[in-house]
Amino acid sequence: MKPRELFRKWLDEEARARPEDAEVLEQVLRRGRAARVPWALATVAAAGIAAVALVAVRARPPPAPGEIYLYVNETGAPESEALVLQVETPKEKP
Amino acid sequence: MAAPVQTADREPRMLEGVRAGEPTAFRALFSAHHEAVFRAALAVTLDRDLASDVTQDVFIKLHRQPPAELRGPLRGWLLRVTMNEALVLRRRLAAWGRLSTGRRAIESPEARLGKAQVAAQMRAAMAHLPAQQRAVLALHFDADQDPREIAEALGLTANHARVLLHRALARLRTYARERGLDFPADEPLSASVESPVEAP
Numbered sequence: 554m555k556p557r558e559l560f561r562k563w564l565d566e567e568a569r570a571r572p573e574d575a576e577v578l579e580q581v582l583r584r585g586r587a588a589r590v591p592w593a594l595a596t597v598a599a600a601g602i603a604a605v606a607l608v609a610v611r612a613r614p615p616p617a618p619g620e621i622y623l624y625v626n627e628t629g630a631p632e633s634e635a636l637v638l639q640v641e642t643p644k645e646k647p
Numbered sequence: 648m649a650a651p652v653q654t655a656d657r658e659p660r661m662l663e664g665v666r667a668g669e670p671t672a673f674r675a676l677f678s679a680h681h682e683a684v685f686r687a688a689l690a691v692t693l694d695r696d697l698a699s700d701v702t703q704d705v706f707i708k709l710h711r712q713p714p715a716e717l718r719g720p721l722r723g724w725l726l727r728v729t730m731n732e733a734l735v736l737r738r739r740l741a742a743w744g745r746l747s748t749g750r751r752a753i754e755s756p757e758a759r760l761g762k763a764q765v766a767a768q769m770r771a772a773m774a775h776l777p778a779q780q781r782a783v784l785a786l787h788f789d790a791d792q793d794p795r796e797i798a799e800a801l802g803l804t805a806n807h808a809r810v811l812l813h814r815a816l817a818r819l820r821t822y823a824r825e826r827g828l829d830f831p832a833d834e835p836l837s838a839s840v841e842s843p844v845e846a847p
Contacts, residue, residue, distance in 0.1 A: 556788065
């Protein structure tokens, strides 16, 4: 018997009691699907948070003349109050 | 043990199906390669439960992160992942002191049966080899890979793979001779194995 044959004969004997293919496949598919759920939830949660934040920013009411609003730009620094005081309501067309 | 020709030809398209989440494509690849992956994992771990765990991990990896492109047959990629998973698992268990030596099979009732005696002796011999040498033997003798493919699967140079194969066989022969066991010491090996260049 050649070494290759001896090795395979040994491995055939060792692998004789391996788990059923169908059983292993089901576990693989179940574990594969389960790993996707947390990622999907995290993606949905992140998208939801981003949407809420966007709506909150856009829902900021426009300044009315005479009212002092303190706005901040992207860097968080407050913008000049003078800009707010210069906001005028649109004139009605004749 | 080679994958069926029909499956090998259709593998690129089946892999596309796996990436697209088609269950039939994945099932087909699983059926074609499951046994080979399990046998390779078993040869390294010497434990059916660990081999089963490694096999699951390999196919879960195929399911979640199929290779973007294949430079050769999918079997090569699967065996590469299998060897990596099996060797890492063994190192981890050895570090935790929970590694099975594989010597239980010698004392099991099966060892007394004639048809399992060779297997029990071989198992004991294999348990005396380092895991990496077992991996090389499995890839060469069971998966029919040449030293270049073995090197790619294990992240080695081709010459290093030849050296490991040569050493593994020499070690098996020494083990068998010391115990008066029957190991085919006089069978010729392939030329690529017989003439490795030993590292200084």
